[in-house]
Amino acid sequence: MLIGVVGPSGAGKDTVMAGLRAALAEDPRFVFARRAITRPADAGGEDHLALTEAEFARQDFALQWSAHGLRYGIPRSIEHDLARGRVVLANLSRTVLEEAAARYPFAVLHITASAALRAARLAARGREEPADIAARLSREAPLPPGLRVLTVMNDTTPEAAVAVARNYLASLPRA
Numbered sequence: 031m032l033i034g035v036v037g038p039s040g041a042g043k044d045t046v047m048a049g050l051r052a053a054l055a056e057d058p059r060f061v062f063a064r065r066a067i068t069r070p071a072d073a074g075g076e077d078h079l080a081l082t083e084a085e086f087a088r089q090d091f092a093l094q095w096s097a098h099g100l101r102y103g104i105p106r107s108i109e110h111d112l113a114r115g116r117v118v119l120a121n122l123s124r125t126v127l128e129e130a131a132a133r134y135p136f137a138v139l140h141i142t143a144s145a146a147l148r149a150a151r152l153a154a155r156g157r158e159e160p161a162d163i164a165a166r167l168s169r170e171a172p173l174p175p176g177l178r179v180l181t182v183m184n185d186t187t188p189e190a191a192v193a194v195a196r197n198y199l200a201s202l203p204r205a
């Protein structure tokens with residue numbers, strides 16, 4: 031099953047995924063997709079595959095989208111993992127959820143937090159310039175209806191959010 035980790039900028043998707051990755055490191059059932067992004071490798075945050083626009087255009091991805099002036103792709107290799115019954119976690123855009131659900135066994139892990147907390151977190155993170163942060167905070171993308179969704183309110187500690195997300199993963203049907 032593919033788990034799309036989504037939510038507004040600053041909610042804590044990367045943070046919760048990093049916590050899950052550490053918590054599930056010994057469990058071979060779980061795989062974390064490495065994204066390709068047209069963002070420099072040293073920009074901070076996740077360990078992504080940094081591609082130029084030209085390199086990105088030549089790749090064949092399982093899922094891809096554009097946001098924040100960047101291109102994002104999920105590698106085809108997830109299909110091999112899914113075929114072997116793995117649970118694949120991937121940080122996705124909310125705009126590709128219907129496509130993902132149409133193509134793969136799929137559930138959503140929706141990470142969110144209040145607008146005030148997200149604003150403070152993005153400012154403290156410092157990965158983007160203030161104008162980009164403002165654009166990120168105002169970006170809205172509703173979740174499509176009819177999907178299996180767990181919403182995690184990441185408004186206390188990262189550990190608490192990771193624990194809720196981990197319980198959700200444990201509750202999912204085995205492939």
Ligand SMILES: Nc1ncnc2c1ncn2[C@@H]1O[C@H](COP(=O)(O)OP(=O)(O)OP(=O)(O)O)[C@@H](O)[C@H]1O
Nearest residue numbers: 038039040041042043044045151155184186187188
């Ligand atoms: N529960 C929390 N308490 C305090 N700080 C947090 C918490 N969760 C995340 N953060 C911090 O908030 C910032 C944003 O988190 P993160 O990068 O994980 O968000 P994101 O949803 O992946 O955002 P984006 O979509 O912009 O990449 C990071 O600096 C992170 O360390």
Ligand SMILES: O=P(O)(O)OC[C@H]1O[C@H](OP(=O)(O)O)[C@H](O)[C@@H]1O
Nearest residue numbers: 037097102121122123124125169171
């Ligand atoms: O707003 P939506 O479309 O859900 O997400 C748009 C993009 O923003 C985030 O990327 P980043 O890691 O913050 O660059 C998401 O992971 C996604 O790639």
